[in-house]
Amino acid sequence: MDKPKVVLGVSGGIAAYKACELLRRLTESGHDVRVVPTGSALHFVGEATWSALSGNPVATEVWESVHEVPHVRIGQEADLVVVAPATADLLAKSAHGLADDLLTNTLLTARCPVIFAPAMHTEMWEHPATQENVATLRRRGAVVIEPAVGRLTGVDTGKGRLPEPGGLFELCRRVLARGVPAAAPDLTGRHVVISAGGTREPLDPVRFLGNRSSGKQGYALAATAAARGARVTLVAANSALPDPAGVDVVPVGTAGQLREAVLKAAADADAVVMAAAVADFRPARYAEGKIKKRESREPDPIALVRNPDILAELSAERARPDQIVVGFAAETDEVLANGRAKLARKGCDLLVVNEVGEHKAFGSAANEAVVLGADGTEIPVPYGPKEALADTVWDLVVGRWRDAAVPQSDQM
Ligand code: CTP
Secondary structure: OOOEEEEEOOOOOOOHHHHHHHHHHHOOOOOOOEEEEEOHHHHHHOOHHHHHHHHOOOOOOOOOOHHHHHHHHHHHHOOOEEEEOOHHHHHHHHHHHOOOOOHHHHHOOOOOOEEEEEEOOOOHHHHHHHHHHHHHHHHHEEEEOOOOEEEEEOOOOEEEEOOOOHHHHHHHHHHHHOOOOOOOOOOOEEEEEEEEEOOOOEEEEEEEEEEOOOHHHHHHHHHHHHOOOOOEEEEOOOOOOOOOOOEEEEEEEEEEHHEEEEHHHHHHOOEEEEEEEOOOEEEOOOOOOOOOOOOOOOOOOOOEEEEHHHHHHHHHOOOOOOOEEEEEEEOOOHHHHHHEEEEHHHHHOOOEEEEOOOOOOOOOOEEEEEEEEEEOOOOEEEEOOOOHHHHHHHHHHHOOOHHHOOOOHHHO
16 A cells, blocks of 8 residues: 655744654654645754655745646645644635745645644734634634643743644544545534543542543543544543643642533533543541551541532533533443443433453553443444544534534424
8 A cells, every 4th residue: 555645844933843753753654754844944944854854855945846746746645734833924824825835835735634733922823813814724624733831932831832743643643544534623613621530539648549540541532532623621630641732731630620620621612521530539538747557556447528420510510501421431240231320320411331341441542332322322332442432422422413403393
Protein backbone atom coordinates (compact mmCIF):
# COMPACT_ATOMS: atom_id res chain seq x y z
CA MET A 1 0.00 0.00 0.00
CA ASP A 2 1.12 3.56 -0.71
CA LYS A 3 2.19 5.58 2.28
CA PRO A 4 -0.47 8.08 3.41
CA LYS A 5 0.42 11.52 2.05
CA VAL A 6 0.52 14.25 4.65
CA VAL A 7 1.12 17.94 4.00
CA LEU A 8 2.65 19.66 7.01
CA GLY A 9 2.01 23.38 6.65
CA VAL A 10 4.15 25.56 8.90
CA SER A 11 3.44 29.24 9.37
CA GLY A 12 5.65 31.87 10.97
CA GLY A 13 5.61 31.36 14.72
CA ILE A 14 8.28 30.37 17.21
CA ALA A 15 6.44 27.07 17.78
CA ALA A 16 7.70 26.01 14.31
CA TYR A 17 10.47 24.15 16.17
CA LYS A 18 7.85 21.77 17.61
CA ALA A 19 6.70 20.94 14.09
CA CYS A 20 10.13 19.32 13.50
CA GLU A 21 9.30 16.69 16.11
CA LEU A 22 5.81 16.21 14.66
CA LEU A 23 7.41 15.74 11.24
CA ARG A 24 9.84 13.16 12.61
CA ARG A 25 7.02 11.17 14.23
CA LEU A 26 4.97 11.24 11.03
CA THR A 27 7.83 10.07 8.79
CA GLU A 28 9.00 7.40 11.26
CA SER A 29 5.48 5.95 11.42
CA GLY A 30 5.32 5.50 7.64
CA HIS A 31 3.80 8.72 6.30
CA ASP A 32 5.03 10.50 3.20
CA VAL A 33 5.27 14.10 4.42
CA ARG A 34 5.61 17.15 2.26
CA VAL A 35 6.48 20.22 4.32
CA VAL A 36 5.10 23.51 3.02
CA PRO A 37 6.40 26.38 5.15
CA THR A 38 5.46 30.01 4.68
CA GLY A 39 8.24 32.51 4.00
CA SER A 40 8.01 33.70 7.63
CA ALA A 41 8.27 30.14 8.97
CA LEU A 42 11.73 29.93 7.38
CA HIS A 43 12.90 32.72 9.73
CA PHE A 44 12.37 30.26 12.58
CA VAL A 45 13.40 26.91 11.05
CA GLY A 46 15.32 26.73 7.77
CA GLU A 47 14.58 24.83 4.59
CA ALA A 48 17.46 22.39 5.15
CA THR A 49 15.85 21.08 8.35
CA TRP A 50 12.45 20.49 6.74
CA SER A 51 14.00 18.88 3.70
CA ALA A 52 16.34 16.59 5.68
CA LEU A 53 13.64 15.45 8.10
CA SER A 54 10.97 14.87 5.43
CA GLY A 55 13.18 13.47 2.67
CA ASN A 56 11.20 15.62 0.24
CA PRO A 57 11.88 18.92 -1.53
CA VAL A 58 10.64 22.04 0.22
CA ALA A 59 9.16 25.12 -1.41
CA THR A 60 7.34 28.15 -0.10
CA GLU A 61 6.32 29.88 -3.35
CA VAL A 62 4.25 28.82 -6.33
CA TRP A 63 7.05 29.91 -8.69
CA GLU A 64 9.33 26.98 -7.96
CA SER A 65 9.08 23.80 -10.15
CA VAL A 66 6.20 25.47 -12.02
CA HIS A 67 6.07 22.68 -14.63
CA GLU A 68 4.85 20.32 -11.88
CA VAL A 69 1.97 22.70 -11.01
CA PRO A 70 2.72 22.28 -7.29
CA HIS A 71 0.17 24.86 -6.15
CA VAL A 72 -2.60 22.48 -7.24
CA ARG A 73 -1.01 19.03 -7.14
CA ILE A 74 0.25 19.01 -3.53
CA GLY A 75 -3.20 19.77 -2.13
CA GLN A 76 -5.05 17.45 -4.52
CA GLU A 77 -2.87 14.44 -3.69
CA ALA A 78 -2.88 14.87 0.11
CA ASP A 79 -4.68 12.49 2.48
CA LEU A 80 -4.31 15.00 5.32
CA VAL A 81 -3.18 18.61 5.64
CA VAL A 82 -2.06 19.73 9.10
CA VAL A 83 -0.96 23.31 9.73
CA ALA A 84 1.16 23.52 12.89
CA PRO A 85 1.67 26.16 14.04
CA ALA A 86 -1.15 28.14 12.43
CA THR A 87 -0.65 31.86 13.05
CA ALA A 88 -3.47 34.44 13.24
CA ASP A 89 -2.38 35.64 9.79
CA LEU A 90 -2.53 32.15 8.24
CA LEU A 91 -5.99 31.50 9.77
CA ALA A 92 -7.22 34.85 8.40
CA LYS A 93 -5.89 34.15 4.92
CA SER A 94 -7.34 30.67 4.87
CA ALA A 95 -10.75 31.80 6.15
CA HIS A 96 -10.90 34.38 3.36
CA GLY A 97 -9.58 32.14 0.61
CA LEU A 98 -6.44 34.16 -0.07
CA ALA A 99 -3.76 32.30 -1.99
CA ASP A 100 -0.50 34.23 -2.18
CA ASP A 101 1.97 31.43 -1.43
CA LEU A 102 2.26 27.67 -1.79
CA LEU A 103 0.64 26.84 1.59
CA THR A 104 -2.46 28.98 1.07
CA ASN A 105 -2.84 27.59 -2.47
CA THR A 106 -2.54 24.07 -1.08
CA LEU A 107 -5.28 24.79 1.48
CA LEU A 108 -7.62 25.86 -1.35
CA THR A 109 -7.00 22.75 -3.44
CA ALA A 110 -7.07 20.14 -0.65
CA ARG A 111 -10.22 18.00 -0.44
CA CYS A 112 -8.92 15.81 2.38
CA PRO A 113 -9.33 16.47 6.13
CA VAL A 114 -7.55 19.66 7.28
CA ILE A 115 -6.31 20.32 10.81
CA PHE A 116 -5.20 23.74 12.05
CA ALA A 117 -3.21 23.87 15.30
CA PRO A 118 -3.19 27.59 16.19
CA ALA A 119 -0.37 29.13 18.22
CA MET A 120 -0.16 32.82 19.08
CA HIS A 121 -0.36 35.23 21.98
CA THR A 122 -3.56 35.07 24.02
CA GLU A 123 -4.70 38.53 22.91
CA MET A 124 -4.39 37.58 19.25
CA TRP A 125 -6.25 34.28 19.82
CA GLU A 126 -9.07 36.00 21.71
CA HIS A 127 -9.45 38.85 19.21
CA PRO A 128 -12.89 38.77 17.54
CA ALA A 129 -11.23 38.78 14.10
CA THR A 130 -9.34 35.55 14.88
CA GLN A 131 -12.35 33.97 16.59
CA GLU A 132 -14.57 34.69 13.60
CA ASN A 133 -11.98 33.25 11.22
CA VAL A 134 -11.73 30.13 13.36
CA ALA A 135 -15.54 29.80 13.39
CA THR A 136 -15.60 30.13 9.58
CA LEU A 137 -12.95 27.45 9.11
CA ARG A 138 -14.74 25.10 11.53
CA ARG A 139 -18.08 25.66 9.79
CA ARG A 140 -16.45 24.66 6.51
CA GLY A 141 -15.31 21.35 7.99
CA ALA A 142 -11.75 21.97 9.19
CA VAL A 143 -10.66 20.74 12.60
CA VAL A 144 -9.31 23.86 14.34
CA ILE A 145 -8.09 22.74 17.75
CA GLU A 146 -7.93 24.95 20.83
CA PRO A 147 -4.40 26.09 21.70
CA ALA A 148 -2.90 24.83 24.96
CA VAL A 149 -2.49 26.99 28.05
CA GLY A 150 0.99 27.70 29.39
CA ARG A 151 4.20 29.58 28.80
CA LEU A 152 4.19 31.70 25.64
CA THR A 153 7.09 33.47 23.96
CA GLY A 154 8.87 35.73 26.42
CA VAL A 155 7.59 35.88 29.97
CA ASP A 156 3.87 35.67 29.17
CA THR A 157 1.65 32.73 30.06
CA GLY A 158 -1.88 32.03 28.87
CA LYS A 159 -3.83 30.31 26.13
CA GLY A 160 -1.98 30.21 22.84
CA ARG A 161 0.67 27.49 23.05
CA LEU A 162 1.04 24.89 20.36
CA PRO A 163 0.17 21.51 21.95
CA GLU A 164 3.06 19.09 22.40
CA PRO A 165 4.11 17.17 19.23
CA GLY A 166 3.08 13.78 20.67
CA GLY A 167 -0.51 14.96 21.10
CA LEU A 168 -0.55 16.54 17.63
CA PHE A 169 0.75 13.30 16.13
CA GLU A 170 -2.04 11.30 17.84
CA LEU A 171 -4.59 13.79 16.52
CA CYS A 172 -3.26 13.43 12.94
CA ARG A 173 -3.31 9.65 13.25
CA ARG A 174 -6.93 9.68 14.46
CA VAL A 175 -8.19 12.06 11.76
CA LEU A 176 -6.38 10.05 9.06
CA ALA A 177 -7.78 6.77 10.41
CA ARG A 178 -11.36 8.04 10.15
CA GLY A 179 -10.75 8.85 6.48
CA VAL A 180 -13.05 10.67 4.09
CA PRO A 181 -16.00 11.29 4.34
CA ALA A 182 -16.23 9.81 7.87
CA ALA A 183 -13.66 12.39 8.94
CA ALA A 184 -16.27 15.15 8.62
CA PRO A 185 -15.93 16.62 12.11
CA ASP A 186 -19.43 15.84 13.42
CA LEU A 187 -18.84 17.32 16.89
CA THR A 188 -17.96 20.79 15.58
CA GLY A 189 -19.76 23.50 17.54
CA ARG A 190 -20.34 21.15 20.49
CA HIS A 191 -18.86 21.44 23.97
CA VAL A 192 -18.28 18.09 25.64
CA VAL A 193 -17.11 17.46 29.19
CA ILE A 194 -15.37 14.25 30.19
CA SER A 195 -14.17 13.12 33.60
CA ALA A 196 -11.26 10.67 33.69
CA GLY A 197 -8.89 8.93 36.09
CA GLY A 198 -9.49 7.96 39.69
CA THR A 199 -10.16 10.21 42.65
CA ARG A 200 -8.01 10.11 45.79
CA GLU A 201 -9.52 10.79 49.18
CA PRO A 202 -6.83 11.92 51.63
CA LEU A 203 -6.50 10.36 55.10
CA ASP A 204 -3.55 12.47 56.17
CA PRO A 205 -0.84 14.50 54.33
CA VAL A 206 0.81 11.31 52.99
CA ARG A 207 -1.97 8.73 52.53
CA PHE A 208 -5.15 8.46 50.53
CA LEU A 209 -7.90 6.02 49.55
CA GLY A 210 -7.73 5.58 45.79
CA ASN A 211 -8.43 3.19 42.94
CA ARG A 212 -6.65 1.67 39.95
CA SER A 213 -8.15 3.78 37.15
CA SER A 214 -5.43 4.89 34.70
CA GLY A 215 -7.59 7.46 32.91
CA LYS A 216 -7.00 5.83 29.50
CA GLN A 217 -10.68 5.47 28.55
CA GLY A 218 -11.51 9.06 29.53
CA TYR A 219 -8.44 10.38 27.68
CA ALA A 220 -9.43 8.36 24.60
CA LEU A 221 -12.89 9.95 24.77
CA ALA A 222 -11.32 13.41 24.98
CA ALA A 223 -8.85 12.84 22.13
CA THR A 224 -11.47 11.34 19.80
CA ALA A 225 -13.90 14.18 20.55
CA ALA A 226 -11.22 16.76 19.70
CA ALA A 227 -10.44 14.91 16.45
CA ARG A 228 -14.16 15.11 15.63
CA GLY A 229 -14.12 18.89 16.11
CA ALA A 230 -15.54 19.32 19.64
CA ARG A 231 -14.48 21.83 22.25
CA VAL A 232 -13.41 19.45 25.00
CA THR A 233 -13.02 19.93 28.74
CA LEU A 234 -11.27 16.99 30.40
CA VAL A 235 -11.55 16.91 34.19
CA ALA A 236 -8.64 14.63 35.00
CA ALA A 237 -8.23 13.00 38.40
CA ASN A 238 -4.69 11.89 39.16
CA SER A 239 -3.80 10.61 35.71
CA ALA A 240 -0.19 10.42 34.52
CA LEU A 241 -1.17 10.53 30.85
CA PRO A 242 -0.03 13.42 28.58
CA ASP A 243 -2.61 16.10 27.72
CA PRO A 244 -4.39 15.28 24.44
CA ALA A 245 -3.89 18.01 21.81
CA GLY A 246 -6.66 20.59 21.61
CA VAL A 247 -8.24 19.62 24.94
CA ASP A 248 -8.69 21.89 27.99
CA VAL A 249 -7.47 19.79 30.90
CA VAL A 250 -8.63 20.60 34.45
CA PRO A 251 -6.58 18.59 36.96
CA VAL A 252 -8.37 17.52 40.17
CA GLY A 253 -7.62 15.27 43.14
CA THR A 254 -10.66 14.39 45.22
CA ALA A 255 -14.27 13.50 44.38
CA GLY A 256 -15.33 16.88 45.79
CA GLN A 257 -12.95 18.75 43.47
CA LEU A 258 -14.05 16.60 40.52
CA ARG A 259 -17.71 17.34 41.26
CA GLU A 260 -17.07 21.09 41.39
CA ALA A 261 -15.07 21.12 38.14
CA VAL A 262 -17.53 18.90 36.24
CA LEU A 263 -20.63 20.85 37.35
CA LYS A 264 -18.96 24.15 36.39
CA ALA A 265 -17.94 22.90 32.92
CA ALA A 266 -21.31 21.15 32.40
CA ALA A 267 -23.21 24.45 32.65
CA ASP A 268 -22.90 25.02 28.86
CA ALA A 269 -22.06 21.46 27.75
CA ASP A 270 -23.88 19.50 25.06
CA ALA A 271 -22.73 16.22 26.57
CA VAL A 272 -21.09 15.05 29.79
CA VAL A 273 -19.34 11.69 30.04
CA MET A 274 -18.43 10.43 33.49
CA ALA A 275 -15.59 8.02 32.79
CA ALA A 276 -13.79 8.73 36.08
CA ALA A 277 -13.72 6.18 38.86
CA VAL A 278 -15.13 8.34 41.63
CA ALA A 279 -14.71 7.22 45.24
CA ASP A 280 -18.12 6.42 46.70
CA PHE A 281 -16.82 7.13 50.22
CA ARG A 282 -14.20 9.36 51.80
CA PRO A 283 -12.59 9.29 55.25
CA ALA A 284 -14.85 11.06 57.74
CA ARG A 285 -11.84 12.79 59.22
CA TYR A 286 -8.69 14.21 57.67
CA ALA A 287 -5.72 14.13 60.03
CA GLU A 288 -3.70 17.33 59.69
CA GLY A 289 -0.57 15.50 60.85
CA LYS A 290 0.68 12.10 59.68
CA ILE A 291 -1.10 9.26 61.49
CA LYS A 292 1.54 7.44 63.57
CA LYS A 293 1.50 3.70 64.05
CA ARG A 294 1.92 3.70 67.85
CA GLU A 295 3.26 0.13 68.27
CA SER A 296 1.51 -0.50 71.55
CA ARG A 297 -2.02 -0.05 70.10
CA GLU A 298 -4.25 -1.74 67.54
CA PRO A 299 -4.90 0.60 64.56
CA ASP A 300 -7.99 2.81 64.73
CA PRO A 301 -10.71 1.87 62.22
CA ILE A 302 -11.20 4.37 59.40
CA ALA A 303 -14.69 5.86 59.48
CA LEU A 304 -16.09 6.72 56.04
CA VAL A 305 -18.81 9.07 54.80
CA ARG A 306 -20.61 8.94 51.48
CA ASN A 307 -19.58 11.18 48.56
CA PRO A 308 -22.30 12.75 46.42
CA ASP A 309 -23.19 10.78 43.29
CA ILE A 310 -22.13 13.23 40.56
CA LEU A 311 -23.59 11.22 37.67
CA ALA A 312 -27.01 11.02 39.34
CA GLU A 313 -26.85 14.75 40.13
CA LEU A 314 -25.91 15.68 36.55
CA SER A 315 -28.71 13.50 35.18
CA ALA A 316 -31.36 14.86 37.54
CA GLU A 317 -30.45 18.53 37.16
CA ARG A 318 -29.51 18.91 33.50
CA ALA A 319 -27.92 22.25 32.78
CA ARG A 320 -29.74 22.13 29.41
CA PRO A 321 -32.74 20.03 28.43
CA ASP A 322 -30.95 18.54 25.39
CA GLN A 323 -27.77 17.68 27.30
CA ILE A 324 -26.74 14.03 26.96
CA VAL A 325 -25.31 12.39 30.08
CA VAL A 326 -23.22 9.22 29.82
CA GLY A 327 -22.01 7.04 32.70
CA PHE A 328 -19.62 4.13 33.02
CA ALA A 329 -19.96 1.04 35.17
CA ALA A 330 -17.43 -1.64 35.94
CA GLU A 331 -19.06 -4.91 36.96
CA THR A 332 -17.74 -8.35 37.82
CA ASP A 333 -20.96 -10.42 37.70
CA GLU A 334 -24.55 -10.17 36.46
CA VAL A 335 -23.06 -7.54 34.14
CA LEU A 336 -26.15 -6.65 32.09
CA ALA A 337 -28.69 -6.89 34.92
CA ASN A 338 -26.51 -4.77 37.20
CA GLY A 339 -25.90 -2.32 34.33
CA ARG A 340 -29.63 -1.90 33.62
CA ALA A 341 -30.37 -1.32 37.31
CA LYS A 342 -27.54 1.21 37.55
CA LEU A 343 -28.72 3.07 34.43
CA ALA A 344 -32.19 3.42 35.95
CA ARG A 345 -30.80 4.43 39.36
CA LYS A 346 -28.49 7.09 37.96
CA GLY A 347 -30.95 8.45 35.36
CA CYS A 348 -28.36 8.92 32.58
CA ASP A 349 -29.01 8.50 28.83
CA LEU A 350 -26.27 5.95 28.14
CA LEU A 351 -24.31 3.63 30.40
CA VAL A 352 -21.13 1.96 29.17
CA VAL A 353 -20.86 -1.32 31.05
CA ASN A 354 -17.46 -3.01 31.26
CA GLU A 355 -16.85 -6.45 32.61
CA VAL A 356 -13.78 -6.15 34.81
CA GLY A 357 -11.32 -8.96 34.19
CA GLU A 358 -7.83 -9.78 33.04
CA HIS A 359 -6.54 -7.39 30.28
CA LYS A 360 -9.83 -5.49 30.37
CA ALA A 361 -10.80 -2.14 31.85
CA PHE A 362 -8.24 -0.98 34.43
CA GLY A 363 -4.89 0.12 33.01
CA SER A 364 -5.22 -1.71 29.70
CA ALA A 365 -5.30 -0.04 26.29
CA ALA A 366 -8.22 -2.19 25.16
CA ASN A 367 -11.75 -2.67 26.35
CA GLU A 368 -14.92 -4.65 25.69
CA ALA A 369 -18.27 -3.21 26.66
CA VAL A 370 -21.99 -3.01 26.19
CA VAL A 371 -23.55 0.42 25.85
CA LEU A 372 -27.02 0.46 27.39
CA GLY A 373 -29.47 3.20 26.41
CA ALA A 374 -32.26 4.61 28.57
CA ASP A 375 -34.46 3.91 25.50
CA GLY A 376 -33.84 0.16 25.95
CA THR A 377 -31.08 -0.18 23.34
CA GLU A 378 -28.11 -2.47 23.93
CA ILE A 379 -25.04 -1.97 21.72
CA PRO A 380 -22.21 -4.49 22.16
CA VAL A 381 -18.71 -3.14 21.47
CA PRO A 382 -16.24 -5.97 20.74
CA TYR A 383 -12.85 -6.22 22.43
CA GLY A 384 -10.66 -3.52 20.90
CA PRO A 385 -8.80 -0.26 21.52
CA LYS A 386 -10.34 2.20 23.97
CA GLU A 387 -10.45 4.69 21.08
CA ALA A 388 -12.89 2.45 19.20
CA LEU A 389 -15.19 2.35 22.23
CA ALA A 390 -14.82 6.14 22.52
CA ASP A 391 -15.87 6.61 18.88
CA THR A 392 -18.89 4.36 19.42
CA VAL A 393 -19.94 6.48 22.42
CA TRP A 394 -19.68 9.66 20.29
CA ASP A 395 -21.61 7.99 17.43
CA LEU A 396 -24.42 7.21 19.88
CA VAL A 397 -24.37 10.73 21.36
CA VAL A 398 -24.47 12.28 17.86
CA GLY A 399 -27.38 9.97 16.98
CA ARG A 400 -29.35 11.17 20.00
CA TRP A 401 -28.76 14.83 19.13
CA ARG A 402 -29.91 14.09 15.59
CA ASP A 403 -33.07 12.34 16.81
CA ALA A 404 -33.81 15.19 19.23
CA ALA A 405 -33.49 17.72 16.39
CA VAL A 406 -36.13 15.98 14.23
CA PRO A 407 -39.54 17.63 14.77
CA GLN A 408 -42.24 15.26 16.11
CA SER A 409 -44.26 15.33 12.86
CA ASP A 410 -41.22 14.17 10.84
CA GLN A 411 -40.73 11.11 13.01
CA MET A 412 -43.99 9.45 11.93
N1 CTP B 1 -20.01 8.12 39.85
C1 CTP B 1 -20.24 9.44 40.20
N2 CTP B 1 -20.17 9.81 41.52
C2 CTP B 1 -19.87 8.92 42.47
C3 CTP B 1 -19.63 7.57 42.11
C4 CTP B 1 -19.69 7.20 40.79
O1 CTP B 1 -20.54 10.26 39.33
N3 CTP B 1 -19.81 9.30 43.73
C5 CTP B 1 -20.13 7.75 38.42
C6 CTP B 1 -18.90 7.17 37.78
O2 CTP B 1 -18.11 8.19 37.17
C7 CTP B 1 -19.50 6.22 36.75
C8 CTP B 1 -20.78 5.76 37.37
O3 CTP B 1 -21.10 6.74 38.37
O4 CTP B 1 -19.85 6.92 35.56
C9 CTP B 1 -20.78 4.38 37.98
O5 CTP B 1 -20.07 4.32 39.11
P1 CTP B 1 -20.13 3.09 40.15
O6 CTP B 1 -19.22 3.45 41.27
O7 CTP B 1 -19.89 1.81 39.47
O8 CTP B 1 -21.65 3.12 40.59
P2 CTP B 1 -22.29 2.81 41.97
O9 CTP B 1 -23.67 3.33 41.87
O10 CTP B 1 -21.44 3.33 43.04
O11 CTP B 1 -22.38 1.23 42.01
P3 CTP B 1 -21.53 0.11 42.80
O12 CTP B 1 -22.45 -0.35 43.82
O13 CTP B 1 -21.24 -0.90 41.75
O14 CTP B 1 -20.29 0.78 43.33
